[in-house]
Amino acid sequence: MGQKYNPSLLPSSTDKFVRIKNQYICMETSSFMYKRKTPVSVDCGLHLFMEVVNGKWKINLIWCIYNGIIRPGELQRRIPNASRRVLETQLKQLVNNGILSKKDYETKPPKVEYSLTKLGESLIPIIKSTAKWGEENRGELEKLVVK
Template sequence: MSGCPVEATLSVIGGKWKIVILWRLARGTMRFNELQRAISPITRKMLTEQLRELESDNLIVRTVYPVVPPKVEYSLSEYGKTFIPVMQSMAQWGLVHLERNA
């Protein structure tokens, strides 16, 4: 990494699904199947991989409850919540872009 702040950001949230996952979790805690349904057509394998990477980068928290069947929930970490204003700005820009190209 060259020290460029944009590159640093993209190294954490880059890819097709991470920002979408973070956007969904910004609205509240979700279980794996809820996330998968909300982000169709993401595959189970890809969702699992992206969630692991986001957890590794401390943007999300994975909570496992000791029940049968296992219950696992995902939520934004405190650090992940600091990214919400960035996503809100991206959403605003996206709306302008959609209107401009309609």
């Protein structure tokens, strides 16, 4: 059975939170706290890799930032099928996982820029290799994927 609601687990008793399944949503700051159902598996490098890059748009975000598209608005225009909220969530996860760094200029209007960390840059050869595999197998894959 799931755990019962426990306000002491929340960051501040003064904030107003709403619980939806395993997520606590702060109505004042609109931040999300997600409680994992399963622990992160660290006994295999592949599991660690998937934990970091698993997400529909994460590879695209890494690739765009590598190619100089560093502002959130530019990223949104480059990946129009992704909602702004999903992109913001996945950017935050990539920052938290050490793949990206975020520079927040304290200006009006707000300005934010993302860049790859050294760890993030180490993913570029893997992404290039995966893209090459996709191109080499395009004919066969298109028959299977596009129906």
